Structure formats: C-alpha cells, structure tokens
Amino acid sequence: MTSVAIKDLCLNFGSVKVLKNLNIDIDEGEFLVLLGPSGCGKSTLLNCIAGLLDASEGQIFIKGKNVTWEEPKDRGIGMVFQSYALYPQMSVEGNLAFGLKNARMPKDEIAKRIARAAEILQIEPLLQRKPAQLSGGQRQRVAIGRALVRDVDVFLFDEPLSNLDAKLRAELRVEIKRLHQRLKNTMIYVTHDQIEALTLADRIAIMRNGIIQQLAGPHEIYNRPVNLYVAGFMGSPS
Ligand code: ADP
Numbered sequence: 001m002t003s004v005a006i007k008d009l010c011l012n013f014g015s016v017k018v019l020k021n022l023n024i025d026i027d028e029g030e031f032l033v034l035l036g037p038s039g040c041g042k043s044t045l046l047n048c049i050a051g052l053l054d055a056s057e058g059q060i061f062i063k064g065k066n067v068t069w070e071e072p073k074d075r076g077i078g079m080v081f082q083s084y085a086l087y088p089q090m091s092v093e094g095n096l097a098f099g100l101k102n103a104r105m106p107k108d109e110i111a112k113r114i115a116r117a118a119e120i121l122q123i124e125p126l127l128q129r130k131p132a133q134l135s136g137g138q139r140q141r142v143a144i145g146r147a148l149v150r151d152v153d154v155f156l157f158d159e160p161l162s163n164l165d166a167k168l169r170a171e172l173r174v175e176i177k178r179l180h181q182r183l184k185n186t187m188i189y190v191t192h193d194q195i196e197a198l199t200l201a202d203r204i205a206i207m208r209n210g211i212i213q214q215l216a217g218p219h220e221i222y223n224r225p226v227n228l229y230v231a232g233f234m235g236s237p238s
C-alpha cells in the first residue's frame with residue numbers, strides 16, 4: 001500500500017520554480033532517501049510533505065487521504081531537523097512530553113510512551129537533563145524521540161546527522177537503520193551524503209534543480225545510473 005503519494009507537485013518562491021512537477025509514490029514501511037546537492041529543493045519538498053510550506057500546484061496524499069491543505073499536526077508525520085529544534089529550557093523528558101501534553105494525552109500514556117522511546121533510543125539516563133547538557137548525538141536522539149513518542153506513520157528527516165562528527169554520524173546511521181527495522185514505518189530521509197543514502201535507503205531519489213533524475217534502489221542507481229549527472233553524483237562521495 002502507498003504511504004505517501006506526491007502528485008504533480010510544484011512549488012514556486014515568487015517567480016523561481018523550486019519544485020517542478022514531482023511525482024513520487026512511497027510504499028508503506030519504505031525508507032526513501034532524497035539525495036542531491038545543496039539548493040536542489042530537498043528541504044522544500046520535505047517541508048511540503050510536512051505541511052510547513054504550501055504547494056503551488058499538485059497534491060500530497062498520506063495513506064490515501066488528501067492532506068494538501070491539512071495542518072502539519074494532522075498529517076500523521078514527525079519531523080527531525082538538522083538543528084535538533086529542542087526547547088532549551090525544558091528537560092529531555094519535558095521535550096518528549098510537550099507535544100503529547102498539548103494533545104491532552106493522559107499522563108500514564110505519556111509516561112509509557114516516553115519510557116518506550118527512551119529505551120529504544122538509549123536515552124534513559126538523560127531524561128532529567130537540559131539540552132545544553134547533552135552532546136550533539138544525544139540531542140539528535142532526543143529529537144528522534146520526539147517523533148517516536150507521537151507514534152506517527154511517517155518520519156521525515158532533514159539532514160539529521162550533518163552537524164555531527166564522522167564517528168557519531170556512522171554510529172547514528174546504524175541506529176537509524178535499526179530504528180527503521182524495528183518500527184517498520186515509512187521514513188523519508190534527506191541528505192547530500194552518498195554513503196548515508198547507500199546504507200539506509202530502500203530506494204533513492206536523486207534530485208537536481210527541483211526535478212527527480214532517477215528513483216530506484218541503491219544497486220540500480222549505483223550500477224545503472226540513467227545519466228551522467230547521476231553517475232557523477234554517486235561516483236564522487238563528498
Ligand atoms: P536543499 O534542501 O536541497 O539544500 P532547499 O529546498 O533548501 O534546498 O532550497 C531549494 C531552493 O529554493 C534554493 O535555491 C533556495 O535558495 C530556494 N529557497 C529555499 N527557501 C526559500 C525561501 N523561503 N524563499 C526563497 N527561496 C527559497
């Protein structure tokens with residue numbers, strides 16, 4: 001079954017066409033990586049799916065429902081940003097609970113969800129700390145935890161590992177892969193890092209100037225690039 005369907009999606013900033021008639025069907029449980037150089041429109045596409053930006057044309061469906069004009073909170077998605085976006089004055093536990101409290105979830109259910117997320121992400125010892133008392137890798141785990149506790153259908157990641165050093169990046173890459181194997185939900189993951197794409201993806205969408213150049217499994221893309229751009233991009237890891 002299709003989890004996220006993007007139909008003829010266009011987005012313009014003024015007269016600049018940033019997304020040009022995109023069509024993508026993402027299967028339930030699929031790990032899709034959006035890969036492309038800086039400025040090609042990856043974040044813009046993710047923000048459209050999340051509802052943080054309005055499409056200029058086209059539609060977005062999640063689990064068959066047209067969500068093009070739905071509020072972000074009603075789309076069943078959780079988003080993890082490069083910059084963590086944690087509330088600095090709140091503890092880790094407070095950060096994890098915040099969205100659930102706003103949704104008036106009962107206290108015992110909130111506690112249960114936080115305990116589960118903390119166990120999955122191995123942040124149990126950190127629950128009473130403030131974000132400033134965490135390392136970059138720990139902050140990113142908390143940011144992932146915030147999507148996890150909401151029990152969403154679709155996770156959106158925007159370059160979540162870009163601020164981390166190479167060793168932590170490699171570690172968290174493995175953890176995100178494990179998380180996906182455990183949760184089996186749909187994940188759409190933006191990166192400009194070929195290694196991340198090849199390790200994580202069920203399929204990779206290679207973007208350039210707001211257009212998908214090729215959408216296929218990692219092997220296919222690596223072995224049978226459709227054009228020189230894809231070949232060059234996959235062949236020169238940054
Ligand atoms: P990526 O995430 O792939 O690096 P973005 O989606 O952030 O790329 O940006 C795609 C293009 O849209 C870039 O040329 C960028 O300058 C432009 N852009 C992004 N946000 C805005 C905005 N709010 N207003 C005008 N142009 C924007």
Ligand code: MG
Binds near residue numbers: 042043044
């Ligand atoms: Mg971006």
